[in-house]
Amino acid sequence: xxxxxxxxxxxxxxxxxxxxxxxxxxxxxxxxxxxxxxxxxxxxxxxxxxxxxxxxxxxxxxxxxxxxxxxxxxxxxxxxxxxxxxxxxxxxxxxxxxxxxxxxxxxxxxxxxxxxxxxxxxxxxxxxxxxxxxxxxxxxxxxxxxxxxxxxxxxxxxxxxxxxxxxxxxxxxxxxxxxxxxxxxxxxxxxxxxxxxxxxxxxxxxxxxxxxxxxxxxxxxxxxxxxxxxxxxxxxxxxxxxxxxxxxxxxxxxxxxxxxxxxxxxxxxxxxxxxxxxxxxxxxxxxxxxxxxxxxxxxxxxxxxxxxxxxxxxxxxxxxxxxxxxxxxxxxxxxxxxxxxxxxxxxxxxxxxxxxxxxxxxxxxxxxxxxxxxxxxxxxxxxxxxxxxxxxxxxxxxxxxxxxxx
Amino acid sequence: xxxxxxxxxxxxxxxxxxxxxxxxxxxxxxxxxxxxxxxxxxxxxxxxxxxxxxxxxxxxxxxxxxxxxxxxxxxxxxxxxxxxxxxxxxxxxxxxxxxxxxxxxxxxxxxxxxxxxxxxxxxxxxxxxxxxxxxxxxxxxxxxxxxxxxxxxxxxxxxxxxxxxxxxxxxxxxxxxxxxxxxxxxxxxxxxxxxxxxxxxxxxxxxxxxxxxxxxxxxxxxxxxxxxxxxxxxxxxxxxxxxxxxxxxxxxxxxxxxxxxxxxxxxxxxxxxxxxxxxxxxxxxxxxxxxxxxxxxxxxxxxx
Numbered sequence: 279x280x281x282x283x284x285x286x287x288x289x290x291x292x293x294x295x296x297x298x299x300x301x302x303x304x305x306x307x308x309x310x311x312x313x314x315x316x317x318x319x320x321x322x323x324x325x326x327x328x329x330x331x332x333x334x335x336x337x338x339x340x341x342x343x344x345x346x347x348x349x350x351x352x353x354x355x356x357x358x359x360x361x362x363x364x365x366x367x368x369x370x371x372x373x374x375x376x377x378x379x380x381x382x383x384x385x386x387x388x389x390x391x392x393x394x395x396x397x398x399x400x401x402x403x404x405x406x407x408x409x410x411x412x413x414x415x416x417x418x419x420x421x422x423x424x425x426x427x428x429x430x431x432x433x434x435x436x437x438x439x440x441x442x443x444x445x446x447x448x449x450x451x452x453x454x455x456x457x458x459x460x461x462x463x464x465x466x467x468x469x470x471x472x473x474x475x476x477x478x479x480x481x482x483x484x485x486x487x488x489x490x491x492x493x494x495x496x497x498x499x500x501x502x503x504x505x506x507x508x509x510x511x512x513x514x515x516x517x518x519x520x521x522x523x524x525x526x527x528x529x530x531x532x533x534x535x536x537x538x539x540x541x542x543x544x545x546x547x548x549x550x551x552x553x554x555x556x557x558x559x560x561x562x563x564x565x566x567x568x569x570x571x572x573x574x575x576x577x578x579x580x581x582x583x584x585x586x587x588x589x590x591x592x593x594x595x596x597x598x599x600x601x602x603x604x605x606x607x608x609x610x611x612x613x614x615x616x617x618x619x620x621x622x623x624x625x626x627x628x629x630x631x632x633x634x635x636x637x638x639x640x641x642x643x644x645x646x647x648x649x650x651x652x653x654x655x656x657x658x659x660x661x662x663x664x665x666x667x668x669x670x671x672x673x674x675x676x677x678x679x680x681x682x683x684x
Numbered sequence: 685x686x687x688x689x690x691x692x693x694x695x696x697x698x699x700x701x702x703x704x705x706x707x708x709x710x711x712x713x714x715x716x717x718x719x720x721x722x723x724x725x726x727x728x729x730x731x732x733x734x735x736x737x738x739x740x741x742x743x744x745x746x747x748x749x750x751x752x753x754x755x756x757x758x759x760x761x762x763x764x765x766x767x768x769x770x771x772x773x774x775x776x777x778x779x780x781x782x783x784x785x786x787x788x789x790x791x792x793x794x795x796x797x798x799x800x801x802x803x804x805x806x807x808x809x810x811x812x813x814x815x816x817x818x819x820x821x822x823x824x825x826x827x828x829x830x831x832x833x834x835x836x837x838x839x840x841x842x843x844x845x846x847x848x849x850x851x852x853x854x855x856x857x858x859x860x861x862x863x864x865x866x867x868x869x870x871x872x873x874x875x876x877x878x879x880x881x882x883x884x885x886x887x888x889x890x891x892x893x894x895x896x897x898x899x900x901x902x903x904x905x906x907x908x909x910x911x912x913x914x915x916x917x918x919x920x921x922x923x924x925x926x927x928x929x930x931x932x933x934x935x936x937x938x939x940x941x942x943x944x945x946x947x948x949x950x951x952x953x954x955x956x957x958x959x960x961x962x963x964x965x966x967x968x969x970x971x972x973x974x975x976x977x978x979x980x981x982x983x984x985x986x987x988x
Contacts, residue, residue, distance in 0.1 A: 518763075518767075523826075526729050526757075
């Protein structure tokens with residue numbers, strides 16, 4: 279009879295293995311190395327086969343390090359500033375030059391009115407306005423105190439404080455020079471400085487940092503949610519196997535896309551409304567401008583993010599993959615869009631990258647409306663940018679979202 | 685369908701498949717897993733693009749007019765794609781909406797389907813809580829909600845208990861009685877016997893196509909015999925050496941053979957010459973399984 283060796287030959291269990299001692303069997307810390315190794319080996323195979331996760335795990339820390347290292351510095355410099363010089367004397371020009379030379383401010387010459395200069399702060403094209411009154415030169419020449427006003431954008435308290443202290447130092451220094459030069463005496467004029475720098479902080483006089491951070495966070499979480507939920511809605515169907523059944527019905531890809539996106543849009547707005555309420559009640563950050571405008575301008579942003587979500591869903595097989603891809607989008611935007619760190623202080627490369635992210639523009643809009651109370655006249659470039667972005671993303675999504683099982 | 689081919693990179697899933705299906709018949713695509721049945725059915729539904737070849741379903745080209753085609757067909761996917769977190773009724777309502785079943789007849793239609801599926805009283809149950817047989821019937825209902833003329837069923841009885849499978853076939857024949865054409869894939873050879881015509885798929889190729897009876901006649905040149913003896917293992921080895929016998933397989937404790945030019949007496953003699961006592965040799969009704977084995981000439985043991 280070919281085949282089976284009779285049981286009992288060669289296999290004597292009692293001799294092949296050491297008899298288990300009573301304690302090791304009962305002991306739950308007992309480990310079998312071969313069993314352990316089997317599990318470890320399998321886990322490695324799982325890890326190495328999932329290329330996407332592997333890539334993410336290896337690259338994410340590197341990316342974070344790069345971003346934190348370059349973008350995440352809290353040094354503030356190269357602040358766009360405007361000098362409104364009504365004095366136009368050699369002394370006032372020297373004063374302004376000192377600001378430029380310090381490196382903290384990037385001065386732009388100004389040909390308009392004082393109010394227009396202040397509007398630049400509204401629009402976000404300047405963070406600081408230096409107002410030099412017409413009598414600056416005369417007063418210095420006479421040895422009297424000349425006052426200069428420094429108007430600072432208070433929406434980012436870090437930036438405001440840095441601007442104020444830098445400005446203060448420069449003014450002191452200039453003041454000492456002016457005094458020393460004028461009187462010819464080598465002694466310090468104790469008591470009254472020659473130049474008095476008066477600060478004016480717009481929008482956030484108390485320099486409450488919550489006022490800066492909260493809109494930034496809202497601006498970041500809303501698109502993340504929109505993107506993620508949309509991506510998951512589609513990927514979930516693929517995982518469950520119902521996507522195939524959907525594709526076979528007459529439902530068009532456009533109907534499918536819109537159908538998936540619309541409830542999530544509603545959800546995004548509800549969540550944004552809740553965030554705004556919390557911001558108001560707990561942090562005292564209200565909406566200074568038009569709430570309606572804010573909600574209106576949120577629409578293209580949310581739609582565009584959902585377009586990205588749909589594109590992610592086309593590229594992802596599983597829900598965790600979709601989650602990771604969404605994170606790949608969100609993480610850099612945190613650094614380069616100005617959520618926490620001012621964009622002016624970023625290296626040029628990252629500033630350009632930031633220009634590509636819609637979050638950047640949305641943050642300017644949301645801060646503009648919530649903190650500065652400005653309207654469409656100041657924000658229309660950002661609004662345009664967002665609308666273009668959202669149409670672009672949706673068009674791309676429609677293009678790529680095909681009803682095929684391939 | 686003509687010369688349908690589907691390639692995935694180097695893997696040719698479906699090679700040059702051509703066939704025709706008549707109206708009102710139950711047509712079964714038979715074959716083991718991985719033979720290309722599901723791929724073919726997906727191409728026919730217009731959800732997978734063939735690499736080459738063309739086909740027409742209900743007069744619609746499957747590539748160019750796929751979207752129009754989808755209005756007129758029903759499809760039940762292999763995984764009974766139902767929404768687990770929706771109730772029986774909600775699932776049906778969704779698919780009714782997807783197929784634009786007019787609102788006026790909607791409720792009546794859904795009630796009909798629930799009755800047909802035998803799910804009356806279970807309408808509010810979440811699909812997740814249904815057992816395999818019930819899910820299958822619900823999935824069929826969802827595929828049929830818009831009363832299509834043609835139903836594509838991909839492995840509809842996979843993983844379902846035999847009693848449910850039988851009542852499912854009753855359902856199917858109820859539908860074809862009203863003129864609906866059913867195109868299905870299955871790897872259950874015994875079920876394929878019920879179909880009007882069967883196409884056998886193997887490794888992406890369509891090996892044979894005809895009615896079950898015709899297939900058996902054409903591809904089984906000989907008599908199927910079932911032999912019981914003292915020593916099945918050794919008997920099998922002996923008979924394998926015997927010319928004129930093919931497909932010598934063990935089935936339980938009996939040996940099954942396809943006797944081409946050998947009569948039962950010679951078989952008995954061969955076994956007895958080797959000292960094996962023969963209890964009985966009986967002719968067996970041929971099944972499609974035998975046809976399949978003959979076609980693929982694999983004749984391995986232990987396949988059922």
